[in-house]
Amino acid sequence: MTELFAALSLQMGYNATLVAVGAALLGAAAGVTGTFLFLRKRALVSDAISHATLPGVGIAFMVMVALGGEGRSLIGLMTGSAISAVLGLLCVGWLTRHTRLSEDASIGAVLSVFFGFGVVLLTVIQTMSAGRQAGLESFLLGATAGMLRSEAVVIALGGSLAVVLVVLLRRPMTLAAFDPEYTAGAGWPLARIDFAMMGLVTAVTVVGLKIVGLILIVALLIIPPVAARFWSARSGHVAALAGLIGGISGFVGAAISASAPSLPTGPIIVLVGSAIFVVSLLVAPERGVLATLVRRQRFHRAVHLRQGLLSLANGQPIYEPLTRRLLQREGLLRGDGVPTAAGSKAASEMGRDEQRWQILRADPALESAAAQYDGLTDVGAVLTPDQIAAIDAKLPRATPEVMP
Amino acid sequence: MSGAEFVPLSLTPLLIGSFAAMACALPGNFLVLRRQALIGDAISHVVLPGIVVAFLLTGMVATWPMMLGAGGAALIAVLLIEAVRRIGRIEPGAAMGVVFTTMFAGGVLLLELSDTSSVHLDVEHALYGNLESLIWLDAFGWHSLFEAEALRGVPPELWRMAAVLVAVIGFIALFWRALAISSFDEGFARTLGLRTGALGGALVAVSAIAAVAAFDAVGSIIVIAMFICPPAAARMMTNQLGRQVAWSMVFAVTSAVLGYVFAGYGPLWLGFDNSVSAAGMIAVVSGIILALAALFGPHRARRGAPLAG
Incomplete structure (x- = not known):
């Protein structure tokens, strides 16, 4: 040594x-x-x-x-x-x-x-x-x-x-x-x-x-x-x-x-290089294995959270265990499956976002924005505030109430 | 030369060399068409670590553990290449380069670190093989071919190589149409319902088996040369796959026989008294055949399609 x-x-x-x-x-x-x-x-x-x-x-x-x-x-x-x-x-x-x-x-x-x-x-x-x-x-x-x-x-x-x-x-x-x-x-x-x-x-x-x-x-x-x-x-x-x-x-x-x-x-020189390669493969940001796994995990959670909140917005009960766990950890859902106050608020916001998306996607004038629909992005990320206001004008009057 | 000299000293190396050349050239035809020609190169490099690990685990130079180790290493290499290619989104050539050089370096280092001085296992042997030593000492002439006693002394590599050759021929014959279609037009093959992914994997696996068996008998130079040179030369001779495969068999056997003869007797004709490496000479002869085909072959030029890349 x-x-x-x-x-x-x-x-x-x-x-x-x-x-x-x-x-x-x-x-x-x-x-x-x-x-x-x-x-x-x-x-x-x-x-x-x-x-x-x-x-x-x-x-x-x-x-x-x-x-x-x-x-x-x-x-x-x-x-x-x-x-x-x-x-x-x-x-x-x-x-x-x-x-x-x-x-x-x-x-x-x-x-x-x-x-x-x-x-x-x-x-x-x-x-x-x-x-x-x-x-x-x-x-x-x-x-x-x-x-x-x-x-x-x-x-x-x-x-x-x-x-x-x-x-x-x-x-x-x-x-x-x-x-x-x-x-x-x-x-x-x-x-x-x-x-x-x-x-x-x-x-x-x-x-x-x-x-x-x-x-x-x-x-x-x-x-x-x-x-x-x-x-x-x-x-x-x-x-x-x-x-x-x-x-x-x-x-x-x-x-x-x-x-x-x-x-x-x-062989020794090559193996030193290979070791650096393996480390890069594992931990490099963005393209590395760990980064990919983290990104996938995050995506997974985001989908579950959004779908869970949409279910709450529509007053449907949630059975999927991971969704329940994620919502509970965020303090949006109680142990017995009833949304907390914060949960109700988040759910109705999510519900409105989804309704805005549906109007947006039905409107041929907004085609380029509609192309960005992936079921995760907030409407606010693709439209300007006045465009959103125009959409909101077309929203049905009564937003469905969240079931207590 | 009389049978009494030829049969014990030259017959078995000639046969083993020819069988190995054919077993590698057969799948090589499809690998060349699929632009996977360098798979043979990669496999023959990773065989070394496989053999070394098998030796370290079992502590002896026995055939089956080594073949298993080599096959396992080839499998791991193919999986790793796929993994690096997909995970890192790296082009296949570079992914291959990373994996096989790393595994080869690991094999060499393991070999040098472990005590293998007592056994015949070294890098040079892995590269050149030792075709000349596969002699049949129990034979005394052509009549020995019919004597059970003498046949028992035939080098086991001969039977193994023959069995592998039969298996390779069986695979190619069985999947001939599917291989042909998927090698020329993978998309069309898929629309026909062929499982091209599985077929490609099977082709690589068969190539690996041929490479490992040939490697055991004749070293890795012949393996790489035979995977590529006879099929490439055959491709210049014809536009029909069946004829191409036939030509490649002719070229493979010609390379093996002429290479062995030149290596053994060429120096004598030139006035030297030592023979040269048969494995190297076989590769050289296959290269000369390829050069002649590239210069004079009737279908040597690329027609129609523009230069790729």
Whole structure:
């Protein structure tokens, strides 16, 4: 626990600190980029991109070994993975545009074939005598233990670069995410914006390979935006929040992993993000589960109260237990089912409201107001006082008396 | 190659690979048409946590608990995806992404936290499978196919995969018309009185069974590739569903056989002396078939309907 605290407060040494900062930057960049992908409804394209990096890693390794190196240079591996990710992306685009396949089938095809090819290359590499192939598997699930200083620097720099690019490109990407046709019509180069968005996704994937691993990097692009979406309906806020959630996931995940070096880093980072998602799902205002339940409960009560008061207004006895309980709790009904004084008053007001509604709904001139009838709203909320006065003039003279 | 060598070493992997490929490609035809192609991807990711939990509960690497665990995980994943989609009003792709990555991450972490060093259970195995190891040591040639003694030594994966394949064929044959109608025009199917919701659920369940059984034998790469590549390639060959399914079966078996052969003997032909991953090679061959179909297939282009999205 003390180790975890030390890691969280950046006291685990220079490398761990660099990695944690890099992971936080990476998470932030992934969260913001992912938001635009999510709003564009293309979240799973990132799955194809990330799986398509594997052959690039393998080929880069082989090339570096063939050139006489050790084959472990992170920059070399990242370059290779970026090239094959872009190839995969182009394949998805080509299949979707030039054949009858839908985008999800193209994604699945590219993902599985590229990944399968990567696995073939990995088995080839395993049999090569040259190079230090041990550790290539860490690109599958991510590992920060035993990371070199230079690698940590590359990751921190890559993360910051991605954040800067996201900030610069946020306006055109928002536009393209919400209304591609308008974006193209207004003279923006839509194809280039889309390409830049996908380029950013690729950049995030490539930087994240070493930390999160290629199977789970897609989680960093999807989970933060989805979690952030619960809290706000404004794209700018969602993007900023997703960046924050991604950054926290990356930082906390890398810190936990630094205090437990035997565990793969990727799953821990992802699970931190998932925990934030679950909390958002439960407690977010308006869209969260709790808020929905509370709203439903309130609606339920309002219907029962109104119907109960209308029954009282019409002099009908109430048998429904929940209605009775609600009316009694509000002090409108006595234990024996007889309305109190306050209850009689509320009931006759409710009765009048219902009668006003009936006149309103029968009047074609008030059609737009009548459309708002939901059996709960007060007439006063949809009409002006003089309109109500005009309606009241048509009310039958004798309002039915409430039975004592 | 003589029967004495071929039957024990290559016959069973070839058969298991082909059965797995067909069992996945069959429901894959309908999933591709319904734009649910990535369900296979999601299922094959969540199988890992299911297997790990089953192992932790029972403490052994036995087939049935693991299959049950994997099936349970697939079921939970599908329910969770539905829940996230409905409660959060999230688009299906993103809901899927959230659920399967979370479950996969949980599975990996559980695996690393628990002591599984004594048993053969790791992430790489789950991804690649181990088709090459499913050999039939009791066989000494073609005549062994008729000897009860030798047949008892056939890897159990073969019988399991065959049974699952028969079950999948049965399901597709039984609900052929309903599946076809609801895949092309769900609204029309509903007006006919078909219970499209239940049918869609059954299709996903059958896919999950095929995926779990195939996963057990050959790993998750083949599962994802076979769900999508052969049906997608078959779609470029014809406009008729029956022919499409037939083509997809041909492509699935071709991928499995050629992939296995290339993986086992390709390196030898090129002068290397080690084989490569058969699962990966099968996926690559299916991808090559898809590429050829996309370039030359008679019905490759989208006609009439504008580009969606």
